[in-house]
Structure formats: C-alpha cells, structure tokens
Amino acid sequence: MAAAKLSLKPAMERVAADIDRQFDLLLRVPDDPRRPLYEAMRHAAIGGGKRVRPLLTVATAELFNVDRQRAIRTATAIECIHVYSLVHDDLPAMDDDDMRRGKPTVHKAFDEATAILAGDSLHALAFEILGEDATSPDPFVRSELMLELARASGPSGMAGGQMMDLAAEHGDFDLPTVTRLQQMKTGALIGVAVEAGAILGRVPPEGRTGLRGYARDLGLAFQIADDLLDVEGDEAVAGKALNKDAAAGKATFLSLLGVDRAREQAAALVTQAVAHLRSYGPEADLLRALAHYVVERDR
Template identity: 80%
Template sequence: MRADNDVAGASLILKPALDRISTEIDRQFDLLLKVPKDPRGPLYEAMRHAAIGGGKRLRPLLTVATAELFNVDRDRALRVATAIECIHVYSLIHDDLPAMDDDDLRRGKPTVHKAFDEATAILAGDSLHAMAFEILADEATSPDPFVRAELMLELARASGPSGMAGGQMMDLAAEHHVFDLPTVTRLQQLKTGALIAVSVEAGAILGRIQPEGRTALRGYARDIGLAFQIADDIIDEEGDEVLAGKALHKDAKAGKATFVSLLGIERARDQAAALVEQAVSHLHGYGREADVLRAVARYVIERDR
C-alpha cells in the first residue's frame, strides 16, 4: 500500500509541476524565438518547431525545483532552465539527422529535417546551441558574473566532448563494438547523465551553494540519470511507439548493447528501482521542499515514454 500511496502522492505533486514548467518553457521559447521578417525566417520556424510544444521538460523542472530549495527567484531559474533545454533540443535535432539516428518522428511530430530540410536542421541545432550561452551570459540570468561564468562552464563541459557530444560519439561506436556494462554505464553518464546532472547543479549554483554543499544533490542527479537511461532502454525494448512519439526497438536492430541486453529486463527493472530509492535517500537532508525532486525520481521509471 505504501508504494501505491507514494506513486499517487508523487503524481499529485508532479502533474501540476510538469504542467506549469511546460507552459513556462513554451512561453520562454515563444518570446526568444520571434520569427524575423527576413530570409532567416525558416531558421526560427525550425527552432520553434523543435523547441515549443513538446517534451516532458524534465530538465527544466529539475533546475527550477532545485533552485526552489534555495529560494532562487523563479524567473532567473527559468532562464537557466531554458538555456539547458536549448542544449537538449539542439542535441535531439542533430541526433535525429539522417547521418546520425535517422529518425522521422520526434515527440509525435516530424523531425526538423523532415519538416524543413537537413541544412536548416543543422543550423537550427547550432543556433539553439549558441542561444543557450547567450541566455546564460546575459546579466538578466544573474547579476553576479561569477554565477553566470560557473553556469556556462558547467553547461559547456556537460554538452561538449567530455559530456553529451562525447557520449553520442560512444553511442555511434556502439554499433560496431560490443560494449560491456561499465562501458555502457559510462556512455550513458556522458550522453544523458551529464546534462541531467547540470540541470540539478545549476539550481544549486543559482542558490550560491558552494561545490562542497552540492554532494547530496550530485548523488541524486547521478542516480536519476542512470535510472532514466535504464528506463529508456526498457521502453525501447517493450514500449509503445504511439505513446513514445518516436521509433522504438532501434538499439536491438542496430545490435547495440543496452542495460536490458546486458542485465535482462527483470534485473534492469530492479536496478532502476534501486537507483530511484538511492536518489531519494540522497535528499534526506531536505524536507517537504524537496518533494518535487522526490516525485521526479519516482517518475523517471514510471513514465510511459
């Protein structure tokens, strides 16, 4: 009964939080991406197509919910959340390209290179990438330039070759090599874990928490990042393409090692659940103000896509 109550409690907290952040992030992108009346119009249309009206906005919620622990002004937290979502959306656009994962569908809509063309998709990704740093560098994000510089450093590291882009490169290599569990774990820590970690950490940076005060939050972020990826592998194995809004069963077709292929579906499920409990335990020092973060942790393995 306890577990059922937890899940019900989580969705009571989580649903409004997800709805609110989705509306807020859509509005931020709408304001940022006004379509100019010049030949750059389709570039902005493509960015809007990818950025507005889709996605769970989990990363922005992590940033805003963490910032809330430290009473950070919500508008500043939203700016940082939008910057991180710019990086996430750019990575999806480039990932979907024919030379990469070659996907036609994303969030239930045609991918950017399908709705527009490949060149526009490449430039839309590059533009969102630059905009992330433009948002963070602006003093509206924080009047303290140390805070801005630290946010930019962490986001650049999380998205570059020693983070997300490096993980994507390992993922490409996974088609030609049989990776073991430690290598798949490392791949996923870089590919998705680094950006999830910076989403949490950014909230603490905005709250002026020094690195030594972020240990518990880092542990939380690492655990939910890994749980999220294991859940993703389970969805890829047995999910519903309509619910997921994207093609599934791609890893198996490509012959890639995944948590499911390495652990089997039952052990993968157990492992994800254990990581979620561990993530929640990292938050023991926080009270009710961390309930959204606890709900997010449980949600990453409950979501249907």
C-alpha cells in the same frame, strides 16, 4: 509519496508552459531570409517533451529560494542544449529518425542544412541566455553556469557520449563502458540541470554532494527506463520510432542485463537517488516524486 506524486503533474505542466513561453519570446520569427531557421528552431523547441531537465532546475532552485523566473531562464538555456542534441541526433548521418515528439523531425519538416543550423543556433542560444544579466546579476554565477553547461555538452559530456553511442553498434561494450557512455550522453546534462538550481542559489560545490549523487542515480535510472520503453513502449505514445537499439544490435543496459534485472536496477537507482536527498525536508518532495516518475512514465 502519494501527496508528492499528486503535485508532480501540475508542477510539470506549469514548467512546460513556462518553457514554451520563453521559447516563444526568444524565437520570434524575423522578417528576413532567416525565417526558416527560426521556424525550425520553434518546431524543435516549442510544444513537446516532458521538460524533465527544466523541472529539475526549477525544483532544485526552489530548495534555495531562488527567484522562479531566474530558474526558468536558466532551465530554458539547458533545454536549448537538450533540444539541439535531439535535432542533430535525429539527422540521417546520425540516428536517422523521422519522428520526434509525435512530429516530423526537423530535417524532415525542413531540410538537413536547416536542421544542422537550427541545432547550432540553439546551441549558441543557450549561452546567450545564460550570459545575459537578466538571468543572473552575479557574473560569477553566470560564468559558472556557462562553464558547467559547456562541460556537460562537449566532448567530455553529451557530444562525447553520442560518439560512444554511435560506436556501441559496432563495439562489444561491457556494463562499465555502457554506464560511462550513458553518464556522458544523458547523465551530464541531467547533472547540470540539477546543479544549476544550486549554483543559482549560490551553494558552494561542497554543499552540492547530495544533489550530485541524486542526479547521477536519477540519470542512470532515466536511461534504463528509456531502454525499457524502447522495447516495451507504444510508438504512438512515445511519439518516435522504437525498438531501434535492439534492431541495430547496440549494447545497452537492457541487452546486457535483460528486462528483469534492468527493471530491478532502475528501481534500486531511484531508491538510491531519493536517499541522497535525506538532508532535505518536504521542500525536496518534488525531486523525490520526479525520481519515481522517471521509471514509471510511459514515454
């Protein structure tokens, strides 16, 4: 794994730079009263985050020799959904966060109305990007990417998971319920990030079983690592407030498993995620390295 790990950092940096460039081009500030809307979208979208989802799309697309620029466009659309969800989740009525990625949250830097509209705009922008010919000249591929992204982000996916997450503070959720919550809230979008690379490579659904298994286990490992960082992390490194779940009495993997079993579970999920890639050779080393990274990261 040492060689694969060594190549992870430059791959992450390259994807992050590509995504920033895409957002910079897509979000040119117009000279009209929409200026604060675009500035808010840029504030949220540019220059932050680990870009784990875009890297997943690019790394999977590489398995199937998809043109890198097409993969980057699709990855940007998926990241639009992730960023919009952060902007809305941070709102006072939701998680009420002041800091995100080391900067004030959008409603703090601008105002609530602008934050709501910036989120809504990034949401629509995701589908604009995917719908344009430049992303994929094949309408079947465009249509499938849009459908999968809509499913992953809607009431059966991310938005539904966030609703369950809000209820987790009051409910007495057990491990299966928390697992389902997280598979919807973060797992669905991680799943579409992985699968998008295969869709771009015209891999039929039955050829994506291994990648789906990888994404499912990776998503849960990612969430457990997030829970651990929430209690053990450094706020300055994380760039956001920590320890919020425990303070709110929210049911999480950590509150249900405890630190030691949560850490064991995350490690087991990474091993399982990597095992799902057994039919791939060294071309999947980036996906393998990323699986190890998600539980070893410090933010």
